Amino acid sequence: MRDLIKKYFKLLIISLFVISVLIFWAASGANPTNIQPIAYNHKLHIESVELICSDCHIYVESMPSATIPNISICEECHSDDPITDSPEELKLIKYIVEEEQIPWQQIYSVPDHVYFSHRRHVSIGELDCSECHGHVEEMTEPISYPAWLPSMDNCIACHNELKITKDCLSCHM
């Protein structure tokens, strides 16, 4: 009888372990690839076309929000005729032809009670985009998680290091 319990106990432990691994695998996003509607290639646009960030994120230097470019910006270069033989470009052309906005997913965001300004950090603070957004020039496809988490801990760490104000009212309202 005791052996039987021991045997089943082991089996129970093993099955619990297997189930927890399965749950963890499912919860952690087993397929964390592209969440964006188009697998935009930053590297290609930066290296071959020699675009800079503010060419597409047009308000990054002058407004609090940098803005995510949509078809009105894309169609300045892309038209009905594909430039490359990439299937991703065909997806873009479809959006342009149908005059439909690309449903980009925003990855970097701060909560409602936090004020973040791109122009404060980029134009006045003269920070490089890569400080928060990582090495975008090496990204061949969109990332599905932030390269740097915009959490209060991370903000304060940088504000401490650069001796920038930590007054609550400068970010929270």
Added chain:
Amino acid sequence: MPKWAMVIDLDKCTGCGDCMAACKLENNIAIVSPEEANVGRVMFWMDMITTYEGEYPNIKVKRIPKPCFHCDNPPCTRVCPVYATYKNDEGLVGQIYHRCIGCRYCMVACPYTAKVFNWYEPKWPDEFKSCLNPDVSLRMVGVVEKCSFCAHRLIKVKENADMEEREIYDGEYSPACGESCPTNAIYFGDIDNKESQVYKLSQSSRSYREMENLGTEPKVIYLSKRE
């Protein structure tokens, strides 16, 4: 470092209540039902104190707009157990809603009753939802809130000034109440700057501060010829 202060000229004020409405819209302040308002749960950051003197038909009405006084020696910040309300270097008394635990000590400590409490989850009529100001966060149930001197406007003004590499000029930063006042009775500016209009008005013989004997040193200064 500037020290922001407000001057309200009661001789100019007609008591129309435009400042209250502008404040309510600017800061996404919740609308409270009339029944709740009657039991003292009305929410105004810019309130209007109305007093009547004399007997009918010779009644004298006094209407006094009352925002948070952003005291230089604020009693509210001393009692806050979680540092949710504090005075910053520019003299603004801030209220950080996500830090607030809703104990309401600060409301009790404030001699001017400038603070209000969210008794319910704020709700707006559907027509209002598209009119909410995106620069001001929505508060949740169970936190204390109060006039911020429109600190969100200060951030924008500072950014504009820094972009153009200049100082903030007198009158550039004004809260919504001051901007909306039809008789220009509300002045706003840096009281440490001797050139500013606010400083000059604060030196007027008509100027007084509310409950000065308490030593709270309020930064809202009233001007009035009347007693």
